[in-house]
Amino acid sequence: MRVLCNICTNSIDDKIFCMQPVLRIVGGGLAGSEAAWQAAERGIHVQLYEMRPAKQTEAHHTEFLGELVCSNSLGSKLKSNGTGLLYQEMELLNSIICRVADRTCVPAGAALAVDRQLFARELTNTLSNHPNIEIIRQEISVIPSGLTIIATGPLTSSSLAKSLQAFHGESNLFFFDAIAPLIAEDSIDHSLTFRGSRYGKGNSPNGDYLNCPMTREQYYRFVEELVKAKQIPLKSFEGEIQTGVDAGPGHFFEGCLPVEEIARRGLNALAFGPLRPVGLRKMVEGTPPYAVVQLRQDNLHNTIYNMVGFQTNLIFPEQQRIFRLIPGLEKAEFVHYGQMHRNTFLFAPTLINQRLQARNRKDLFFAGQLIGIEGYLGNAASGLVAGINAARFLHNEQLVEFPTSTMVGALCHYVSHADRDFFQPMKANFGILAPIIPKIREKQERKAALAERSINEMKMFKGLL
Numbered sequence: 001m002r003v004l005c006n007i008c009t010n011s012i013d014d015k016i017f018c019m020q021p022v023l024r025i026v027g028g029g030l031a032g033s034e035a036a037w038q039a040a041e042r043g044i045h046v047q048l049y050e051m052r053p054a055k056q057t058e059a060h061h062t063e064f065l066g067e068l069v070c071s072n073s074l075g076s077k078l079k080s081n082g083t084g085l086l087y088q089e090m091e092l093l094n095s096i097i098c099r100v101a102d103r104t105c106v107p108a109g110a111a112l113a114v115d116r117q118l119f120a121r122e123l124t125n126t127l128s129n130h131p132n133i134e135i136i137r138q139e140i141s142v143i144p145s146g147l148t149i150i151a152t153g154p155l156t157s158s159s160l161a162k163s164l165q166a167f168h169g170e171s172n173l174f175f176f177d178a179i180a181p182l183i184a185e186d187s188i189d190h191s192l193t194f195r196g197s198r199y200g201k202g203n204s205p206n207g208d209y210l211n212c213p214m215t216r217e218q219y220y221r222f223v224e225e226l227v228k229a230k231q232i233p234l235k236s237f238e239g240e241i242q243t244g245v246d247a248g249p250g251h252f253f254e255g256c257l258p259v260e261e262i263a264r265r266g267l268n269a270l271a272f273g274p275l276r277p278v279g280l281r282k283m284v285e286g287t288p289p290y291a292v293v294q295l296r297q298d299n300l301h302n303t304i305y306n307m308v309g310f311q312t313n314l315i316f317p318e319q320q321r322i323f324r325l326i327p328g329l330e331k332a333e334f335v336h337y338g339q340m341h342r343n344t345f346l347f348a349p350t351l352i353n354q355r356l357q358a359r360n361r362k363d364l365f366f367a368g369q370l371i372g373i374e375g376y377l378g379n380a381a382s383g384l385v386a387g388i389n390a391a392r393f394l395h396n397e398q399l400v401e402f403p404t405s406t407m408v409g410a411l412c413h414y415v416s417h418a419d420r421d422f423f424q425p426m427k428a429n430f431g432i433l434a435p436i437i438p439k440i441r442e443k444q445e446r447k448a449a450l451a452e453r454s455i456n457e458m459k460m461f462k463g464l465l
């Protein structure tokens, strides 16, 4: 079928081969959306291919670009945190993900959390209305020819994954990730919970989180039930890609462990982990809680809360039975149960250079979780780099490497240089920044110095773009 390209009105073949110089971006998630915006803002004609809603992934539910599949938090806003620093760098670079997140945020202490529906809808509208962006709802099954960015994320469709595998000549890595449950606000017993943010951080005078305090007895009973609860067999989520390295049941990404897996690591593992009662004790009268489950507002209407750190693979009736043991959640209505999903990424260091350009095909770029970046903002940041460099490629300008003293640059450096034996998805953190020499011993002082250097360098670097 031959149709006209919506932007340049040239004749195109199956909407894949437009005759104008065009940048094709495959995947309209966090990375693909940011890449499209950055390139379009530089005058590039962008065709953004997204397979939803015709073909959904195991975790997405809507047709919106940039849908957040699990937590509604994009991470900390504070410069003293790796994600917070990344956020500030990205704001300097005109990030559309940061801009839309700011417009749709909900109260969440020091974190940048958004109303997920509003966020994704607003992002979709903004990109749809950009004169240089054409959104094409179509699954891409083979790597397109011509200037392309692949940003199809951890749930890349199986046909494209096979094409990527053939191109890369390496096995896909393969592991599992998990989603936390969502609860209806009006089903929470507020007489048993209290409001508060750890260490008083946040915007609301009373604290941004709903906290469910547990006594020692309640906590032990909860853990006892949790560790023996029935789980969904992982086999049913393995998907169609069987050729890659299947890390197998029991192999999880440490940053997103299911709550039952943490519980199995020790009776007090949760009380020292996501349920730690620290920073909240002053807000409770009488005996301090032994553990605290935190609930974070998930939408602007304040009707839905998510269970912080409660990614899980329990079968749904077990989630209902066991999570209702938590004080305040005895009658909890689950708007969405926790789930586990396939999560695919490529071994990036042999695939791409620091400009996120394929090592063996100069007009092909990669971005997002597919290349082993973790976290919503980190993935958007990689889209930003790929979008800028793809635009420069088309303008015949020299491609840029962001300095490794910035969080954006450090992430790109990690995914293009990490050691084969230790390659795991990496989120923004101070450990990947080029160190300051001589080393500052005090941790907070060191972080402050690294953050200041990073922002200053990004301001200077921005002048070169």
Ligand SMILES: Cc1cc2nc3c(=O)[nH]c(=O)nc-3n(C[C@H](O)[C@H](O)[C@H](O)COP(=O)(O)OP(=O)(O)OC[C@H]3O[C@@H](n4cnc5c(N)ncnc54)[C@H](O)[C@@H]3O)c2cc1C
Pocket: 026, 027, 028, 029, 030, 031, 032, 049, 050, 051, 052, 056, 057, 059, 060, 066, 067, 069, 070, 071, 072, 138, 139, 140, 141, 151, 152, 153, 154, 155, 156, 157, 160, 177, 178, 179, 340, 341, 342, 343, 367, 368, 369, 370, 374, 375, 376, 377, 379, 380
């Ligand atoms: C179950 C689960 C839970 C997660 N929870 C969190 C969390 O709480 N916090 C966090 O920071 N990160 C989380 N992640 C990681 C999260 O996916 C990334 O942080 C982020 O969404 C990745 O951005 P991306 O743009 O690379 O991929 P995505 O946001 O997934 O976007 C990729 C897009 O490509 C589309 N696509 C796929 N294949 C094709 C194709 N062949 N043709 C056209 N379109 C295609 C998909 O439909 C999708 O819209 C989770 C991941 C999973 C799988």
